[in-house]
Amino acid sequence: MKAGVQMGHNGNGKSGTHHITRSAWSGKMGFILAGAASAVGLGNLWRFPTLAAKYGGGMFIFTYFVLAFTFGISLLLLETALGRHTKLSVIGAYSKLNSRWKFVGVLAAAVPFIITPYYCIIGGWVTKYLCSYVAEGADAVAAEGFFTSFITDPAFTYVFMIVFMLLCIGVVALGVKNGIEKANMIMMPLLLVMAIGVAIFVLMQPGAVEGAAYYLIPDFSKFSPELVINALGQMFYSLSLAMGIMVTYGSYLDKKESLTQSVASIAGFDLLVSFLSGLMIVPAAFMALGLAEGGTMSAGPSLMFVTLPMVFEGMGGAATVIGIVFFVLVLFAAATSAISLIEACTSIIQDGTGWSRGKSLGLCAAFVIVAGCFINAGYNVLIWIEPLGPGTQLLDFFDFLSNSVMMPIVALLTCIFVGWIIKPKAIIDEVRASSKFSLAGPWTAMVKYIAPVLVVVILGWNIATQFGLL
Ligand code: PFF
Numbered sequence: 445m446k447a448g449v450q451m452g453h454n455g456n457g458k459s460g461t462h463h464i465t466r467s468a469w470s471g472k473m474g475f476i477l478a479g480a481a482s483a484v485g486l487g488n489l490w491r492f493p494t495l496a497a498k499y500g501g502g503m504f505i506f507t508y509f510v511l512a513f514t515f516g517i518s519l520l521l522l523e524t525a526l527g528r529h530t531k532l533s534v535i536g537a538y539s540k541l542n543s544r545w546k547f548v549g550v551l552a553a554a555v556p557f558i559i560t561p562y563y564c565i566i567g568g569w570v571t572k573y574l575c576s577y578v579a580e581g582a583d584a585v586a587a588e589g590f591f592t593s594f595i596t597d598p599a600f601t602y603v604f605m606i607v608f609m610l611l612c613i614g615v616v617a618l619g620v621k622n623g624i625e626k627a628n629m630i631m632m633p634l635l636l637v638m639a640i641g642v643a644i645f646v647l648m649q650p651g652a653v654e655g656a657a658y659y660l661i662p663d664f665s666k667f668s669p670e671l672v673i674n675a676l677g678q679m680f681y682s683l684s685l686a687m688g689i690m691v692t693y694g695s696y697l698d699k700k701e702s703l704t705q706s707v708a709s710i711a712g713f714d715l716l717v718s719f720l721s722g723l724m725i726v727p728a729a730f731m732a733l734g735l736a737e738g739g740t741m742s743a744g745p746s747l748m749f750v751t752l753p754m755v756f757e758g759m760g761g762a763a764t765v766i767g768i769v770f771f772v773l774v775l776f777a778a779a780t781s782a783i784s785l786i787e788a789c790t791s792i793i794q795d796g797t798g799w800s801r802g803k804s805l806g807l808c809a810a811f812v813i814v815a816g817c818f819i820n821a822g823y824n825v826l827i828w829i830e831p832l833g834p835g836t837q838l839l840d841f842f843d844f845l846s847n848s849v850m851m852p853i854v855a856l857l858t859c860i861f862v863g864w865i866i867k868p869k870a871i872i873d874e875v876r877a878s879s880k881f882s883l884a885g886p887w888t889a890m891v892k893y894i895a896p897v898l899v900v901v902i903l904g905w906n907i908a909t910q911f912g913l914l
Contacts, residue, residue, distance in 0.1 A: 466531065466695070466696070467619065467620035467621075467696050467791075467801070468620065468621070468696050468697075468698065469620065469621070469625065469696050469697055469698070470621050470625060471698070471701065472697075472701040472702065472705075472706055474621070474625040474628075475693065475696070475697050475701065475706055476706050476709045476710055476713075477625070477628040477629060477632050478624060478625065478628055478693055478784065479520075479524075479684075479690065479693055479706065479707070479709075479710035480628075480632060480709070480710050480713035480714060481624075481628040481631070481632055481780035481781070481783070481784060482684045482689055482690075482693070482780065482781055482784030482785075483682060483683050483684050483710055483711075483713070483714040483781075484632075484635065484713065484714055484717045484777050484780065484781070485563075485682075485777050485778055485780070485781030486563070486566060486774070486777065486778055486781070487678065487681045487682040488682055488714065488717045488718040488721050488777065489717075489721045489725075489748070489773075489774055489777055490721075490725070490747055490748045491678055491681070491682075492508075492678060492682065492718040492721055492722060493721050493722040493724075493725035493726050493729075493747075494747060495674050495675070495678055496508075496659060496722045496726060497658070497659070497722075497726050497729065498674075499666055499668075499670075499671040499674060499675075500662065500663035500664075500665070500666025500667070500671070501658045501659045501660060501661060501662065501663060501666075501726070502659070502660050502661050502662030502663070503662040503663050503664060503666045503667055503671065504666075504671060504674075504675060505659075505660075505662075505719065505722070506662055507667070507671060507672060507675045508675045508678065508679065508715075508718070509715060511672070511675050511676055511679050512679050512683070512711050512714070512715055513708075513711060514890065515676070515679070515890065515894070515895060515898065516679045516680075516683050516685070516711055517707055517708060517711050518887050518890040518891060518895065519683075519685050519686070519855065519858075519859075519891075519895065520683055520685065520690060520707040520710065520711060521703060521704065521707045521871075521875060521887070522858065522859075522862055522871055522891060523685065523686075523690035523691050523694060523858070524690050524691070524693065524694030524697065524703055524706070524707060525694060525703055525871045525874040525875050526691050526694065526862070526871065526874075527690065527691035527692060527693065527694025527695035527696075527697075528694040528695060528697050528699070528703070528874060529870065529871070529874040530695065531695050532695055532795055533553075533688065533691060533692040533695060533788070533791040533792050533794075533795045534549045534552045534553050534688030534691045534692060534788075534792060535549035535550055535552075535553050535792060535795065535796055536549070536795045536796070537549060537691050537695070538552075538861070541861075541866050541870070542861070542865055542866060545857075545861050545865060548854065548857040548858065548861055549688075551850065551853065551854050551857070552686065552687060552688040552691070552854045552858070553688050553792045554850065555686070555687035555688065555846050555850050555851060555854065556687050556688055556689060556785045556788040556789050556792075557789055557792075557811070557815075558842050558845060558846040558850070559687065559785055559842075559846050559847075560782065560785040560786060560789060560812050560815075561811075561812050561815035561816035561818075561819050561842075562816070562819050562839045562842050562843060563778070563781065563782050563785060564605055564608055564609045564612070564782055564812065564816050565601070565605050565816055565819060565820050565839060566745075566778065567605070567608035567609075567612070567775070567778040567779065567782055568601060568603075568604035568605030568606075568607065568608045568609075569594070569595070569601075569604065569745075569749060570608075570771060570774050570775050570778050571604045571607055571608045571775060572594060572600065572601075572604040573585060573749065573753075573767075573771045574768065574771040574772060574775055575604075576590075577764055577767040577768045577771055578768060581763075581764045582753070582756055582757045582763035582764040582766075582767050583757060583763075585753045585756075585757075585767060586753040586754050586756070586757035590750075590753070591745070591746075591749045591750050595823050596823055596824055596827075597824075598821075598824040598825065601820055601823065601824070602817060602820060605816050605817075605820055606813060606816075608778075608779070608782070609782075609809070609812055609813060609816060611779060612779055612782045612783045612786055613786060613805065613808075613809045613812075615627045615779075615783050616783055616786045616787050616790060616805055617802070617805055619801075620696060620787070623783075624783055624784075624787060627779075627780070627783065628780060631776040631779065631780055632713075632776075632780065634776065635717070635773055635776045635777060635780075636716075636717070636720075638769055638770075638772065638773040638776075639717060639720040639721065639724070639773060640720060641769065642724045642766065642769060642770055642773065643720050643723040643724040645762070645766060646723075646724045646727055646728050647723065647727060649727075649728075649731060649759065651727075651730070651731045652727035652728070652730070652731060653727075654727075654730060655726050655727030655728070655729070655730030655731065656723065656726070656727045658726065658730065659722050659723065659726040659727065673901065673902055673905045676898060676902050677847070677848070677902055677906065680847070680851050680852070680855065680902075681847055681851070682714055682718065683710070683711065683714060684781070684784065685851070685855065686850075686851040686852070686854040686855040686858065687788070687846075687851060687854065688788050688792065689784055689785070689787075689788045692787065692788050692791045692792070693784075695791075699877055699878060700878055701878055702878050702879035703874070703875050703878055703879060704875060704879045704880075704881060705879065717777075724770075725747070725752070728751075728752060728755040729747065729751055729752075729755070731755055731758070732751050732752075732754050732755045732758075733751065748774070752770070753767065756770070786805075786808060786809075786812065789808045789811075789812070790804045790805045790808045791804075793807055793808055818838070819838045819839050819842060820839075821838070822837040822838030822839055823837055823839075826838065832844060832910065844906075844910060848903075848906035848907070848910065849903070849906065849907070852899045852900075852902045852903035852906065853903065855895070855899045856896055856899045856900060856903070859891050859892070859895045859896045859899065860896060862891055863888070863891045863892035863893075863896070864892065868884075868887070868888045868891060868892070872884045872887075872888070
């Protein structure tokens with residue numbers, strides 16, 4: 445994080461640096477795929493299904509859908525338009541419009557610097573699982589203690605993390621058009637096909653229908669403010685909002701491409717993959733854990749790395765194949781998101797220092813590897829550090845700091861900046877430069893009034909629940 449902040453301060457922040465060799469998408473399709481690739485990630489594949497199962501299945505999906513297509517899409521539009529308007533990544537974008545608000549850009553820029561290292565640690569776990577399915581088969585992966593013995597084994601976790609990082613850094617090194625766009629063009633369609641395939645396969649298993657029914661049929665008695673707050677938090681993370689990425693991506697977009705259509709497609713793709721992940725994971729978890737426990741199934745690592753391998757193992761002859769397909773799918777989702785994070789960090793360094801893209805990526809890579817090793821040490825040599833209480837690790841702390849604290853703060857300041865300081869007209873004009881924008885009125889109300897209130901509620905809730913006040 446520190447590196448990100450310092451870069452912001454040290455960066456000259458003046459226009460001009462970006463004239464050197466600013467990257468660009470080859471067209472709208474490249475932009476939409478990149479936005480979707482950033483959005484679709486581990487958040488869709490394990491967090492969404494867990495939340496959906498916990499908060500009444502269909503009820504959660506419905507709430508999430510409404511929020512994503514009102515609140516989420518409004519902020520997505522705001523960020524991409526801000527980037528395209530200024531043609532700068534996040535720090536430059538804020539300081540160009542009002543130099544006193546540069547600090548918001550610096551805060552936003554710090555978020556991908558915090559997320560990237562730990563996201564790559566999980567990417568390393570996924571890589572390890574894929575290799576183990578290929579080399580050892582489903583039984584070995586489902587064996588008791590497999591996950592714990594892996595993450596507490598210092599050597600292997602570092603190796604897999606670095607392999608995953610180098611893979612993603614390699615794609616970014618090839619450039620926006622030749623690297624990121626091409627990788628997305630291959631991985632995103634395959635990801636969708638695999639998600640549909642695995643979902644169909646899981647649904648055909650005995651006992652899956654009950655889980656699917658729970659997932660699809662709304663239970664209105666489960667509606668609660670807590671559900672809405674969790675859906676909102678998930679939406680931020682899933683759409684990669686409030687962390688500078690969409691500003692950067694917007695800055696690579698040509699003035700003639702429609703922003704409104706693009707952001708609707710990105711949100712739609714993200715929602716579709718979340719929905720499909722639920723369709724594969726919720727019934728699978730029900731089969732493994734039974735109806736009562738399925739609704740409160742464990743979140744995060746244990747669901748994906750312990751429960752699912754057990755479910756796959758129960759599928760007999762197909763177990764290894766389904767395990768491989770599933771972890772290739774997760775690997776693609778994690779890699780495309782990590783690539784977007786690394787690209788955002790690189791672009792921030794490049795705009796802040798005026799360095800070449802290659803040199804900026806070099807610094808970014810060095811930072812990500814060193815910070816990744818540090819956070820990963822939280823599972824082994826630094827396991828005695830329990831930043832958020834007993835049983836928590838460094839990774840949990842950085843996840844909490846970036847997603848639960850910094851993202852809402854950045855979102856709040858962004859809405860105040862656009863709604864009250866530079867005024868919404870600048871963004872509306874930018875959107876209208878390439879498409880009609882008949883919903884400019886409701887959008888303005890969202891940015892000026894509704895979003896700030898919702899974001900303050902999320903922030904308060906996150907902090908209160910973390911520290912046991914609720
Ligand atoms: N949106 C990604 C997910 O749902 O997993 C996570 C993510 C990617 C967060 C990129 C932030 C980001 F910049």
